[in-house]
Amino acid sequence: METTDTARRGNEDETNEECLAVTLAPKTGGKPLVLLQVNCSSIYDKTLDFGNSIDTYNPDVTGTESWLSEKISKAEVFRTNFTIFRRDRHTRGGGVFVCVKKNITCAELWFDEVYEMIVVEVKCREPKN
Numbered sequence: 001m002e003t004t005d006t007a008r009r010g011n012e013d014e015t016n017e018e019c020l021a022v023t024l025a026p027k028t029g030g031k032p033l034v035l036l037q038v039n040c041s042s043i044y045d046k047t048l049d050f051g052n053s054i055d056t057y058n059p060d061v062t063g064t065e066s067w068l069s070e071k072i073s074k075a076e077v078f079r080t081n082f083t084i085f086r087r088d089r090h091t092r093g094g095g096v097f098v099c100v101k102k103n104i105t106c107a108e109l110w111f112d113e114v115y116e117m118i119v120v121e122v123k124c125r126e127p128k129n
Contacts, residue, residue, distance in 0.1 A: 031124075033060045033061060033104075033122065033124065034057060034058060034059045034060050034061075035059060035060070035061045035062070036053065036054070036057050036059035036061070036062040037062070037063070037064060038050065038053055038062060038064050039064060039065075040064060040065075041065055041067060042066075042067035043064070043065075043066050043067065043068065043077055043097075044066075044067060044068060044072060044076075044077060047076070047077050050077075051079070054079060059101075060100065060101050060104055060122075061098065061099065061100050061101075061104075061120075061122055062082075062098075062099045063085075063096065063097050063098035063099060063118075064096070064097070065094065065095065065096055065116075066086065066088065066094075066095040066096060066097045067089075067092075067094065067095055068086065068088050068095050068097070069088050069089075069090070069095075070088055074086065078097075078099060079099075081101060081102055082099040082100060082101055082102060083099070083100045083101075083102055083106055084097060084098075084099055085097060085098045085099075085100075085108050085111075085118050085120055086118075087111050087116055087117075087118055089116065094116055095116060096116045096117070096118055097118075098118050098120045100120065100122055104122060104123065105122075105123035106120055106121060106122045106123065107120070107121050108120055108121075109121050
């Protein structure tokens with residue numbers, strides 16, 4: 001895959017949110033995937049900002065540190081058109097998530113709760129004939 005486009009939005013407001021959106025074009029000619037990396041620390045306090053970033057960049061895949069606990073449902077934070085993979089920390093702070101649009105084939109391959117890592121396989125979109 002090749003990186004074809006990059007957009008950044010720096011710390012423009014007091015939420016201290018930083019975004020990096022990257023479009024990956026498969027070499028086989030399929031439709032590119034848009035990846036969004038957002039540094040928002042505690043996403044629960046920034047669900048509106050996170051939603052605005054989703055609307056702005058329309059990513060296929062996104063993820064970051066979450067600061068969520070199992071007491072917070074995915075419906076409180078994430079859009080329903082994404083498959084959500086979460087590993088919440090059982091203490092204050094930490095935890096990670098990966099969101100993949102539901103129309104994209106994906107599967108969790110591995111996770112490690114000690115190091116708060118999730119490995120998700122995302123299948124590239126097939127080219128339209």
